[in-house]
Amino acid sequence: MQFILDNISAILIFSVVAVAVAATQLRSTQSTVESTVSYMSKKQTLELGATLEQELKLTGQGTTNKIDAAIKNPAGQTTSFIFWRNNGIVDLKVEFRLVETDIIQVSGTDVQRYRMDRYENDVYRGGSAPTLRDFIIEPLDASGNVVAPASAVLVRARIRDTYPVGDPDDMHIGYSVWGLTLRPENL
Amino acid sequence: MLAFLAMSIAVLVALNQQRSEIRSYESIVDAEYEIMANAVSIEQLEVIAASTIWNNLEVWDDSVITRNFSLPTFQESFDVSVSVQFVDGSGYPSVTPTTVKEVAVSAENNRYTSPIVTHARLISE
Numbered sequence: 206m207q208f209i210l211d212n213i214s215a216i217l218i219f220s221v222v223a224v225a226v227a228a229t230q231l232r233s234t235q236s237t238v239e240s241t242v243s244y245m246s247k248k249q250t251l252e253l254g255a256t257l258e259q260e261l262k263l264t265g266q267g268t269t270n271k272i273d274a275a276i277k278n279p280a281g282q283t284t285s286f287i288f289w290r291n292n293g294i295v296d297l298k299v300e301f302r303l304v305e306t307d308i309i310q311v312s313g314t315d316v317q318r319y320r321m322d323r324y325e326n327d328v329y330r331g332g333s334a335p336t337l338r339d340f341i342i343e344p345l346d347a348s349g350n351v352v353a354p355a356s357a358v359l360v361r362a363r364i365r366d367t368y369p370v371g372d373p374d375d376m377h378i379g380y381s382v383w384g385l386t387l388r389p390e391n392l
Numbered sequence: 393m394l395a396f397l398a399m400s401i402a403v404l405v406a407l408n409q410q411r412s413e414i415r416s417y418e419s420i421v422d423a424e425y426e427i428m429a430n431a432v433s434i435e436q437l438e439v440i441a442a443s444t445i446w447n448n449l450e451v452w453d454d455s456v457i458t459r460n461f462s463l464p465t466f467q468e469s470f471d472v473s474v475s476v477q478f479v480d481g482s483g484y485p486s487v488t489p490t491t492v493k494e495v496a497v498s499a500e501n502n503r504y505t506s507p508i509v510t511h512a513r514l515i516s517e
Contacts, residue, residue: 218395225402229409236413243420281464339463347443349435358442361435365463382424384431384461386438 239370239379246336246368246381253321253333254383257362260290260299261342264360265391267291272354272392273298275344282319286342300324301342306335309367311378318367338380339365345386361386428468429499429508432459436472436497437513446517449476449493459499470499473507479514491517 209216265271270289278284284303289296302322308315320335341364344357363384370379436459440452453476461468479494480486493515498507 215395218399222398222402225399225406229402229406232413233409236409236416240416240420247423339465341463347439349439359435359438363431363461363463365466379420380424380466382427382461382463382466384428386431386435388438388442 235372242368242370243379243381246366246379249334249336250364250366250381250383253364253366254362254385257301257342257364258385258387261288261360261362262387262389263290263391264288264389265290266389267293268296270296270298272344272357272360275342275354277341278303280317282340283342298324298326300327301340303337303340309378311376316367316378333364334366336367337364338367338378339363349386357392359386359388360392425468425501425503426508428461429470429501430511432461432470432472433497433499433509433511435459436474437495437511440474440495440497441513441515446493446515449495449515452476452495468501470501470508473498473500483514 265288268289268291273287273289274285275283275287276285282303283301286301287298289298291297300323302324304320304322306318306320308317310316316338318335319337319340321333321337321340322329323331342360342362343351344354345359345361346352346356347358349359361384364382366381366383368379368381369376371377436457440449444452452474455474457472457474459470459472461470475496477494477496478486478488478490479492480490481492483492483494485494494512495515496510496512498510500507
């Protein structure tokens, strides 16, 4: 007891410093994890974007069919985008179909998330991760206005992916965006 | 004295870590803005290329267009500046008319003091 009383200030200071260092270390680890999650989401978003770009720029290639449909849901998301291209053997009808996956709660607000499924001639052929917040593909005229598929000269695609940030009990959402407007040669 | 020194070091380490974390967040936000600025700039370039014949490209020179990176749950506005000039066969600016024009677009956002991205495209007669 005498020893503790003799060294009370040293013990208190040591405790404060130890807690500060531990908290810093913990936060540093958490920050590293968040950076990694953010990087992975960005990578995933850019990969999906690159896939969309490669595919959309081939719209109408080798076929007289172009864009069949660009359908949106009431929330403004593109739920179905159907276009044609030829793979060198047959005409392919490619569809990007948006599917609701889950609703997460962030600060008391519901956040709907989606998944994009890709179909070739109505057969499932891959898709995105189930973490999309926004997905839009729109046919545009030469002035950049949204038009009916038959009048399209340009195609605009934009996506926004989500990833969790922070503690599970105090989580918020990080977003990763991608967008491109392209002019398919055969439109 | 030693205790004061130890606490000072602990505070400095914590501050440094916080600064590093803020820089990390800022670089993530900067990367997102760069992607959005790229998207609106390229869209403007495509609109110019699709809607304007070569002889009339000058109508875009010195123009500033507000373009939105808009999604159903999110929107950010950018001011896109356009410049058009003649360039020679090597791509250098030419004071005399040539058969090639360079259309350059720069996207700005009020979050930043200078253009975020600039894209240029050479368009032949």
